[in-house]
Amino acid sequence: MKELSLNILDIAQNSVKAKADKIDITIEETDETMLISVEDNGCGMTADFLESVTNPFTTTRTTRSVGLGIPLLQLAAAQTGGSVEITSRHKSEYPDNHGTRTSALFYKNHIDFTPLGDIASTVVTLIQGQPGIEWNFLHSKGDKKVELHTEEMKEKLGDVPLDNFEVITWIGEYLREQYDELS
Amino acid sequence: MKSLAELAAIKEKMQNKVVMREGTGDLRVVVGMATCGIAAGARPVLNAFVEAVNAENLADKVTVTQTGCIGICQYEPVVEIFEAGKDKVTYVKMNAEKAKEVVEKHLKGGQPISEYTYKDEV
Numbered sequence: 303m304k305e306l307s308l309n310i311l312d313i314a315q316n317s318v319k320a321k322a323d324k325i326d327i328t329i330e331e332t333d334e335t336m337l338i339s340v341e342d343n344g345c346g347m348t349a350d351f352l353e354s355v356t357n358p359f360t361t362t363r364t365t366r367s368v369g370l371g372i373p374l375l376q377l378a379a380a381q382t383g384g385s386v387e388i389t390s391r392h393k394s395e396y397p398d399n400h401g402t403r404t405s406a407l408f409y410k411n412h413i414d415f416t417p418l419g420d421i422a423s424t425v426v427t428l429i430q431g432q433p434g435i436e437w438n439f440l441h442s443k444g445d446k447k448v449e450l451h452t453e454e455m456k457e458k459l460g461d462v463p464l465d466n467f468e469v470i471t472w473i474g475e476y477l478r479e480q481y482d483e484l485s
Numbered sequence: 486m487k488s489l490a491e492l493a494a495i496k497e498k499m500q501n502k503v504v505m506r507e508g509t510g511d512l513r514v515v516v517g518m519a520t521c522g523i524a525a526g527a528r529p530v531l532n533a534f535v536e537a538v539n540a541e542n543l544a545d546k547v548t549v550t551q552t553g554c555i556g557i558c559q560y561e562p563v564v565e566i567f568e569a570g571k572d573k574v575t576y577v578k579m580n581a582e583k584a585k586e587v588v589e590k591h592l593k594g595g596q597p598i599s600e601y602t603y604k605d606e607v
C-alpha cells in the first residue's frame with residue numbers, strides 16, 4: 303500500500319464485514335510515533351482464528367484463499383521497527399461486549415515509514431460505503447486534534463442520509479480544513 | 486471555518502427538493518474495495534464515480550456502492566455496472582479519468598466503453 307490511509311481503509315473493511323455498527327478509528331501521534339487503531343463492536347474472532355489471522359493464507363474471502371490485509375499492515379509497521387497488536391472478543395464467548403481492536407505502532411522517523419496520505423478520502427469512502435454505521439474518527443497530535451463523529455452529524459441532519467452527496471462533500475472539506483489547521 | 490451547524494442548512498435544502506431519494510436502482514455502479522482493489526487504486530476510482538455521477542445530475546437513477554473482492558484481483562481496480570434488463574458490464578484496470586469517461590459515455594450516454602471492459606483473453 304502506498305499510504306497508511308489505504309491500510310486503514312482496508313482494515314476498517316474487516317470491521318464492516320464483522321457486522322459492526324460502531325467503528326472507531328484513532329490515530330495518536332507524538333514526535334516519534336504514530337499509533338493507529340481500528341476498534342469495532344463486530345462479531346469478533348475466536349481464539350483459533352485470531353491466532354491464524356496474521357497468516358496470509360487465512361482469509362474470510364470466498365473468491366480465493368489468500369488474505370493480505372493484516373500481513374500488509376504488519377509489514378508497514380515492522381519495517382519502521384513497530385508492530386501490530388490485535389485483540390478480539392468473539393460473540394460466542396462475549397455476547398454483550400464482543401468486537402475487535404487492531405492497533406499498529408509506527409516509528410515515524412524511520413526511513414521506511416509509509417506516510418499517512420489522504421486520510422480524509424479514507425473517512426469519506428468508509429462513510430459513503432457504510433452510512434448506517436456509527437463512525438468515530440479522531441487524530442490527535444499533542445494538544446491538537448482532527449475529529450469527526452457521525453452521531454453528532456445525524457442529530458443535525460435528521461433523515462438526510464450520510465451518503466447524500468452534499469453531506470459526503472462536506473465531510474471531506476470539514477476534515478481537510480481541520481488538517482490545514484493541524485499542520 | 487466549517488462547522489456542524491452547516492449540516493442543518495444541508496438538511497433544509499434537501500427538504501425543499503422534490504426528489505430526496507437517492508438512486509432508484511435503475512443503474513448500479515459497484516466498485517471492488519477489498520485489499521486487492523484498495524492497493525490497486527480503488528479509492529480514487531470510487532470517489533471519481535461519486536463526484537461525476539453528481540456533477541452529471543445522475544444521482545436520481547445511478548447508485549454507487551462498494552463490494553469486496555470480485556475475484557479477478559490482477560485486473561483491479563474493477564468496477565461492475567448493473568442495469569435492469571441488460572448484461573452486467575465489468576470494467577477493469579480503472580482509474581479516476583476512466584471513471585469520469587464511463588459516467589459520461591456509459592451511464593449518461595448509454596454506450597459502454599468496450600476498450601476498458603474485462604475480456605477473458607486479456
